Amino acid sequence: MIDVISIYKTFYVPHEVKALVDVSNKIEAGEVVVVIGPSGSGKSTFLRCLNRLETAERGQILVDGVDIFDPKTNINTVRAEMGMVFQSFNLYPHLTVQGNVGLAQKLVRKRPKKEREEKTRMLLEKVGISAKAKAWPSNLSGGQQQRVAIARALAMDPKIMLFDEPTSALDPEMIGEVLEVMKTFAKEGMTMVCVTHEMGFAREVADRVIFMDEGMVVEEGTPEKFYKNPTHDRTKLFLKQIL
């Protein structure tokens, strides 16, 4: 479904950092991929390259066979098929919860009002905040905001969901509710790429774990193999530090 072919990315500001070095990967439909690694390892950059929030300077990413770095590609139609959830939620503060979930449906999917409202109601129920449909984002807790953000991304009926550290900005007692929602969708067969530090989540739902360090994929494999028998020293060290 997504074919990452040898991408490179270097940041020059504030100083030169090689964020991605020759990263290749293949993400199949229905797969749940968890990307882990120390901070600065390039995992977020990798995720953001998948929907061209960052552009790689070399290499190709094919989404359903479409090269997204090709200037002729209409990136908006590609992005409409990819939902993204951010660490800092990024809900639109000038719209209600309903408005947040409904806006892209209206502008991008051009859904009629009735269909939009039905979809919004259904999704808010699914993430467990239908009571807050008319609330403003600033009146919600972090966990609730993140669940709205997930509903907002799902409202587009994406083929794949990208999660960029969705629980890192949350208070510990709210992490559970967000992970619960993510697990539900993972079990329904949604394709997911998730950058996270939640090892429990990775173990439980991931089909594949990718460990990155210094812009490179150091190791990847199924969660059992990855956590029980890591092969690289760097992976062993990392796992020892966080577990």
Place this chain on the structure above:
Amino acid sequence: MNQGRQKTSSAGLFSKAINMEQNISNIKRLSNPIAYILSVCGFLVLLFMVIGSVYYATVAVDYQWRWFKVPKYFMYKSTITLYAEGYGEIDTIAANKDKYDITVTTDAGERTYTVPEGTFDWIEGDMVAPGDIIASYEGGWQPGILAKGLWVTLKISFIATIFGILLGIIGGVARVSNTPVLKWSAMAYVEVIRGSPLLVQIMIFYFVLGTTMNKILMMNGIPKLDAEWYGIMALSVFTGAYVVEIVRAGIEAIHPGQVEAARSSGMTYFQCMFHIILPQALKTILPPLAGQFINLIKDSSLLGMISIRELTKATREGITTSLQTFELWILCAILYLLMTFTLSMCVQYLERRTATK
């Protein structure tokens, strides 16, 4: 020595405590009705002292205050005087309800004047010569020169505000875009307009652009534009340049995550701009924008230079006929104050409304 330091630090603390107490007691004092009334009285006394001393000084230089002459600059009863147009005679005088129809035949033709009773002194068959007064009577209420000037100022400011906002938003969006042509155009516009005086720009708009455009319009058989429109153009272009910078600052204050969220859901650049960024930016740009439009109202006073009869020019004309210099200039200032104060009240109301979200 140790003791001394302790003392100073405790003194510092003490003075801080007093400061805090004063802040609190200020609020307390005003919640006491007697203290409140005394404060208001004190303020009014000060105000009257300032106004009184100015008044006293003007009386000392023998200025005659004639405020009673001022209302006619807002509304006056016009006098209508009808003159005969040529040599001839009064044909008929016939009653027409409570008025009279006077038919006059002169070498310029036959005309019928309908006038109220008692405003003429003719009988049928009287001879008339050109310039003879046929009748003279009071007409209806007419807006005075200040009222007209006020209206022109309001109209010009309103239209220029709308065009200024449009120009500012277009320029602001262009200013933050990644397209070099748009970005450079917006930057050049802002720098050029902010770098020269408004008065000079008004002159250029009227005497350079106006002359050229009116000539071209006339050559194509289209009626030429009024000075008013060139004034509006100058003001909107001038204000627009400042609004560009205000809009740019407002846009740049939006968290980049907002753009990422919108773009990652497949919205185009413009959808993101008009549905996500600008609505949020509006809240931060409202106060500086209001200041800009208050300036616009005040700057419109310069348009008198290109013979637009707005409030300031109307005041000047009023003074040349009446010589009520002090009254009319003070009144002019008060009228501007009323306009700007109303505007800032409206904006404060809007700010409160958007703040609740």
